Amino acid sequence: MRIGLSISFSIHAAILLAAVVVLPEPDKFLPVKEESIPVEIVEFSDISERVVTTTEAKTDPPKKALPRKVEEIGEPVPDAELAKEVKKAALEPQPEPTPEPEKKEPEPPAPDPVKELIEKVEKQPEAEPEPEPKKAEAAAKPIPVPRRKPKVPKSFKVAEKKPQKKKPKLDLNKLSALLNKIDDKRTAPRNAVDETGTPATGEIANLIGQDQKLTGNEIDWLISRIGQCWSPPIGMKESGAVIPRIQFEMDIEGNVIGTPRVTNGSSNPLFDVAVRSAINAIYGCAPYAQMPPEKYNKWRNIAVKFDPRIMLGIN
Amino acid sequence: MEVEIAQTAAQDGGQNLMELFWQAHIVVKIVMLGLVLASIGCWAIVFEKYAVIGKAKRANARFEQLFWSGQSLDDLYLTLGPKNNQTMAALFMAAMREWKRSQESVMRAGFQGMEKRIEKVMDVQLQREMARLDARLLFLATVGSSAPFIGLFGTVWGIMNSFRAIAVSKSTNLAVVAPGLAEALFATALGLLAAIPAVIFYNKFASDTGKIAAQLENFADEFSAIISRQTDERM
Numbered sequence: 001m002r003i004g005l006s007i008s009f010s011i012h013a014a015i016l017l018a019a020v021v022v023l024p025e026p027d028k029f030l031p032v033k034e035e036s037i038p039v040e041i042v043e044f045s046d047i048s049e050r051v052v053t054t055t056e057a058k059t060d061p062p063k064k065a066l067p068r069k070v071e072e073i074g075e076p077v078p079d080a081e082l083a084k085e086v087k088k089a090a091l092e093p094q095p096e097p098t099p100e101p102e103k104k105e106p107e108p109p110a111p112d113p114v115k116e117l118i119e120k121v122e123k124q125p126e127a128e129p130e131p132e133p134k135k136a137e138a139a140a141k142p143i144p145v146p147r148r149k150p151k152v153p154k155s156f157k158v159a160e161k162k163p164q165k166k167k168p169k170l171d172l173n174k175l176s177a178l179l180n181k182i183d184d185k186r187t188a189p190r191n192a193v194d195e196t197g198t199p200a201t202g203e204i205a206n207l208i209g210q211d212q213k214l215t216g217n218e219i220d221w222l223i224s225r226i227g228q229c230w231s232p233p234i235g236m237k238e239s240g241a242v243i244p245r246i247q248f249e250m251d252i253e254g255n256v257i258g259t260p261r262v263t264n265g266s267s268n269p270l271f272d273v274a275v276r277s278a279i280n281a282i283y284g285c286a287p288y289a290q291m292p293p294e295k296y297n298k299w300r301n302i303a304v305k306f307d308p309r310i311m312l313g314i315n
Numbered sequence: 316m317e318v319e320i321a322q323t324a325a326q327d328g329g330q331n332l333m334e335l336f337w338q339a340h341i342v343v344k345i346v347m348l349g350l351v352l353a354s355i356g357c358w359a360i361v362f363e364k365y366a367v368i369g370k371a372k373r374a375n376a377r378f379e380q381l382f383w384s385g386q387s388l389d390d391l392y393l394t395l396g397p398k399n400n401q402t403m404a405a406l407f408m409a410a411m412r413e414w415k416r417s418q419e420s421v422m423r424a425g426f427q428g429m430e431k432r433i434e435k436v437m438d439v440q441l442q443r444e445m446a447r448l449d450a451r452l453l454f455l456a457t458v459g460s461s462a463p464f465i466g467l468f469g470t471v472w473g474i475m476n477s478f479r480a481i482a483v484s485k486s487t488n489l490a491v492v493a494p495g496l497a498e499a500l501f502a503t504a505l506g507l508l509a510a511i512p513a514v515i516f517y518n519k520f521a522s523d524t525g526k527i528a529a530q531l532e533n534f535a536d537e538f539s540a541i542i543s544r545q546t547d548e549r550m
Contacts, residue, residue, distance in 0.1 A: 001363050001451075008358035012351065019332050231486050273487065280485055 466506015
């Protein structure tokens, strides 16, 4: 018996060892990210999202690019907008923060072409024609280069040169329109407030009239925030038909009040599961403190569609 | 979010067998350990029985050759005497011992009582031999019939756990359910692993010992017939 036991034991140990060593680990299948996501992003929330990113990004690149551009192009010329702002600034001390964001608006398109131009200029003479005309037009104060915010206010020359500069602006817009269609919208409304959003308390008064444009931005933030807490049930992404629409109320601090309600229905058995997960997500990220209180009326009672493609895409 | 889910899945999901074991609930662990021990025991018995039954078969074959070779029973008794005899030889030795002891009483009481005693002695020896051969075979039968159920118990327990995990996390993600299911199925796999060889070898050894038992009984009958014939010739 002992012999049999020892043989048996050693064989078991060997088999177990072999199983641990030899058996390969199962392949980890990471969920494949849908390629459609970027498309959704562009369609849905591109404006607001880009504004946010550009305001952040603008500050960085300009610093790097500034010296060269300034040298090559000449002194930075304030845009028509800048001029207006400057005027405002002269009138009111408060709006000072606003001009900066405004300047940033035109910039987003500008940095890319400008950099490109600069690079081209450095590398190839071919690219020069483009920047040169601008220089010619603007003489000493050509194109976009609004980055030197401090300088602009210092040099109030702007007002005279507005007409001339408008042309270059148009060109820039066209260029930028090729890059981002968003710019059109930006140039059109030209609300400094839009991009700054909530930050300065002093601007609230200005903001009040422009609620609707702001809400797009805030709602995007809200949806992406909820999306972060949301784990859609299995199979929901595949069957896009089941999209619960849930309405809920918040107090001014962003806490959820009462119970969220489902405003649509479906006989699909997945629907109940999806609704539950959606409500969990709403409670899960509950205090939406970043929602601007001055627009409380706009977002107090809000309905969110839990479409996995959009919600997760925003993430 | 997708990435997070994937990460948690990578952390929770057992990748190899050892992880699968260590992540399991304590009950499932006990079940798995028990099944592994049962499997070890089964194979130990299998090896032992294989040796014992093989030896018994060979011993029987050798003894029958000797027995039917025409040698006189007394000579055979003397040659086998000092050895550690098994099965058929043991039956023969028990009968011969009884025969020798009965030589004196035969004078007074006749051969009737002696034949009966020899049959009884051979019967007892046969029972002993069969008990030795059958020993622990029942363990194989028990494991073969109960191991699947024990494994099933572990499986049910693991599945219960994974359902509780669903309830707690309020998510039906596969990442939540999968670890529990994996360990649960692992328990059933171990149960089957222990049970299948146990059943196969139990059937094999049961039929082998049955054959040996039949052989021994035949020999006992034949030998008592021979003794009966010899006593009749002496009268």
